[in-house]
Amino acid sequence: MYARRIACASIIALMVALLATVASAQSGSDAKRTLAGSWVVDVTPAPKSGIPPFVNLASFTKDGRIINVSPTDGTALGEWIKTKSSQFAVTFMGFAKVGEDFLLAKIRATLEVNESGDTFTGPYQLEIFDGEGKVVIAVNGTVRGTRFGVEPLE
Numbered sequence: 001m002y003a004r005r006i007a008c009a010s011i012i013a014l015m016v017a018l019l020a021t022v023a024s025a026q027s028g029s030d031a032k033r034t035l036a037g038s039w040v041v042d043v044t045p046a047p048k049s050g051i052p053p054f055v056n057l058a059s060f061t062k063d064g065r066i067i068n069v070s071p072t073d074g075t076a077l078g079e080w081i082k083t084k085s086s087q088f089a090v091t092f093m094g095f096a097k098v099g100e101d102f103l104l105a106k107i108r109a110t111l112e113v114n115e116s117g118d119t120f121t122g123p124y125q126l127e128i129f130d131g132e133g134k135v136v137i138a139v140n141g142t143v144r145g146t147r148f149g150v151e152p153l154e
Helices: 002-032
Strands: 037-045 054-060 065-070 074-082 087-098 101-113 119-129 135-148
Touching (some): 087 119
Antiparallel strands (some): 037 054, 054 065, 074 087, 087 101
16 A cells, blocks of 8 residues: 555656656747847838838847837837737837828737747738828838847957
8 A cells, every 4th residue: 555655656746747847848948939139130021012121120128118220210119919829919110201201100010939039030011100190101021030149259
């Protein structure tokens, strides 16, 4: 009877240890699959837009904020949330120069971070609004982000 209890206790302890190891491995993988950090973002507008591909820089903070920098339109601010294990919804706003005017621009995207956490891809939609809040320009496309970090000076 005593040996049976020890065997059962050993099996339960082994199962708990195994489950903890699996959970730890999964959370480690999920920890890599975050937007938090800094990225070089290759933006590819849909061909019918006539806009050539370009590069932005973006930083995603751990608390869900975005700072995006465009070489032509300056800085945009926004927020992001995790929607699935490796998928994120992103919305940020800034200004776009259209003719002589600076109009409000909103960008929304769904981003999927790869398993190693060093790239993301996804579709985006840009809407530019006139002074009355009407969409005057809408552009769809795709983005691909590549994470970058500290590179110590040697």
